[in-house]
Amino acid sequence: xxxxxxxxxxxxxxxxxxxxxxxxxxxxxxxxxxxxxxxxxxxxxxxxxxxxxxxxxxxxxxxxxxxxxxxxxxxxxxxxxxxxxxxxxxxxxxxxxxxxxxxxxxxxxxxxxxxxxxxxxxxxxxxxxxxxxxxxxxxxxxxxxxxxxxxxxxxxxxxxxxxxxxxxxxxxxxxxxxxxxxxxxxxxxxxxxxxxxxxxxxxxxxxxxxxxxxxxxxxxxxxxxxxxxxxxxxxxxxxxxxxxxxxxxxxxxxxxxxxxxxxxxxxxxxxxxxxxxxxxxxxxxxxxxxxxxxxxxxxxxxxxxxxxxxxxxxxxxxxxxxxxxxxxxxxxxxxxxxxxxxxxxxxxxxxxxxxxxxxxxxxxxxxxxxxxxxxxxxxxxxxxxxxxxxxxxxxxxxxxxxxxxxxxxxxxxxxxxxxxxxxxxxxxxxxxxxxxxxxxxxxxxxxxxxxxxxxxxxxxxxxxxxxxxxxxxxxxxxxxxxxxxxxxxxxxxxxxxxxxxxxxxxxxxxxxxxx
Numbered sequence: 001x002x003x004x005x006x007x008x009x010x011x012x013x014x015x016x017x018x019x020x021x022x023x024x025x026x027x028x029x030x031x032x033x034x035x036x037x038x039x040x041x042x043x044x045x046x047x048x049x050x051x052x053x054x055x056x057x058x059x060x061x062x063x064x065x066x067x068x069x070x071x072x073x074x075x076x077x078x079x080x081x082x083x084x085x086x087x088x089x090x091x092x093x094x095x096x097x098x099x100x101x102x103x104x105x106x107x108x109x110x111x112x113x114x115x116x117x118x119x120x121x122x123x124x125x126x127x128x129x130x131x132x133x134x135x136x137x138x139x140x141x142x143x144x145x146x147x148x149x150x151x152x153x154x155x156x157x158x159x160x161x162x163x164x165x166x167x168x169x170x171x172x173x174x175x176x177x178x179x180x181x182x183x184x185x186x187x188x189x190x191x192x193x194x195x196x197x198x199x200x201x202x203x204x205x206x207x208x209x210x211x212x213x214x215x216x217x218x219x220x221x222x223x224x225x226x227x228x229x230x231x232x233x234x235x236x237x238x239x240x241x242x243x244x245x246x247x248x249x250x251x252x253x254x255x256x257x258x259x260x261x262x263x264x265x266x267x268x269x270x271x272x273x274x275x276x277x278x279x280x281x282x283x284x285x286x287x288x289x290x291x292x293x294x295x296x297x298x299x300x301x302x303x304x305x306x307x308x309x310x311x312x313x314x315x316x317x318x319x320x321x322x323x324x325x326x327x328x329x330x331x332x333x334x335x336x337x338x339x340x341x342x343x344x345x346x347x348x349x350x351x352x353x354x355x356x357x358x359x360x361x362x363x364x365x366x367x368x369x370x371x372x373x374x375x376x377x378x379x380x381x382x383x384x385x386x387x388x389x390x391x392x393x394x395x396x397x398x399x400x401x402x403x404x405x406x407x408x409x410x411x412x413x414x415x416x417x418x419x420x421x422x423x424x425x426x427x428x429x430x431x432x433x434x435x436x437x438x439x440x441x442x443x444x445x446x447x448x449x450x451x452x453x454x455x456x457x458x459x460x461x462x463x464x465x466x467x468x469x470x471x472x473x474x475x476x477x478x479x480x481x482x483x484x485x486x487x488x489x490x491x492x493x494x495x496x497x498x499x500x501x502x503x504x505x506x507x508x509x510x511x512x513x514x515x
Contacts, residue, residue, distance in 0.1 A: 147195065157192065387479075388479040
């Protein structure tokens with residue numbers, strides 16, 4: 001009798017292999033969720049509190065349903081412990097450590113999720129892992145991602161909207177994400193970017209593509225439709241709001257938009273996408289999602305089939321990886337750079353310190369900084385530049401210079417993001433707007449060791465390097481800003497100020513007395 005037949009026979013001979021394996025897996029998953037409880041609680045809070053991620057509350061029951069579709073075929077397999085699965089556990093722990101080092105909660109949470117499928121592969125083996133490949137991959141949707149693309153979606157929606165508005169014969173002028181029409185000034189705000197619609201649609205699309213299609217070509221085409229449709233639909237929705245405002249007023253149109261979009265529009269677009277696609281579904285209702293016998297008979301590399309280890313040893317190694325990663329993170333986070341007792345804004349040749357009196361209050365947020373400075377400089381011609389500087393002893397949880405709501409645009413202010421500002425070397429440039437007409441150009445620099453950048457990603461990578469090497473490098477955030485007055489281009493004013501300060505990096509170092 002061939003080995004494949006023996007494997008199938010043993011699978012039906014009794015349920016103890018599955019029972020024991022599932023008990024071990026349940027205990028390990030409970031332990032892993034407990035070990036990363038902070039990350040799971042943070043994710044759950046996003047699922048519950050943020051409308052962008054409310055759809056994730058449906059992901060756990062969907063995962064259970066996806067597994068239930070495969071149960072009959074999985075019974076044809078014999079679970080085995082598999083040493084290479086520990087590599088996936090180690091990858092999840094490493095990802096979590098790197099996210100923790102960088103203060104990047106998205107990466108950290110992804111690591112906390114990845115250890116779950118990694119431990120499943122370790123305790124149930126590669127064939128079961130192949131049978132559960134899609135549910136394991138679908139667990140990625142437990143991670144609340146999407147906010148990272150909000151600015152790009154705002155700009156895309158604004159471009160689509162202004163095109164449709166002009167096609168409708170409505171005179172309009174666009175400035176970044178602001179559209180000025182006879183009925184009033186409209187902002188394509190973060191809430192109007194359509195990110196919640198897009199992320200939910202991608203999650204739905206992946207589910208339907210797996211369950212309803214067999215052809216990879218059709219799956220990819222359907223996923224493309226699920227990405228394009230919500231983006232285009234969001235532009236149509238914004239255009240409809242502006243069109244309605246020309247007749248009923250901006251306030252009534254805005255209220256109507258939230259009701260219609262929240263309750264009907266999303267459902268209508270989903271129905272349209274599914275209605276266009278259902279005729280092309282090529283998986284029969286009674287068609288098994290996986291083929292258990294084919295998986296059992298599949299010839300895997302000898303290394304895969306000869307890598308079994310005892311379940312208790314696998315669990316001990318899994319726990320050791322998690323504890324080692326968390327110990328490493330705690331040791332690195334305990335490293336704080338020495339801080340000066342006090343710092344001051346220095347004298348700048350040709351510029352004088354003046355009272356800080358903006359037209360619209362503006363104060364960047366640097367919640368985890370040890371020191372903060374905010375002041376205004378003016379030259380003999382009346383040009384004014386606002387300088388904000390924050391000094392951090394480390395970049396850890398609650399101390400991220402690039403964290404959400406940190407920097408030039410804080411959530412609890414009158415300012416809104418308008419568009420990216422003019423390109424500036426080594427800086428992130430943003431145009432902000434308040435009260436409809438007051439504009440501000442803000443250019444943000446980050447300094448870590450010899451690094452000077454405006455890129456949040458580069459700062460995170462530098463922070464990771466510091467943590468890996470256990471270095472005590474402080475981080476400095478500098479924001480140079482001009483409240484536009486019409487007298488001179490704000491970018492030109494900032495260029496003049498930088499010429500007076502000299503190279504930005506060394507100037508920042510002198511302020512915080514680092515070099």
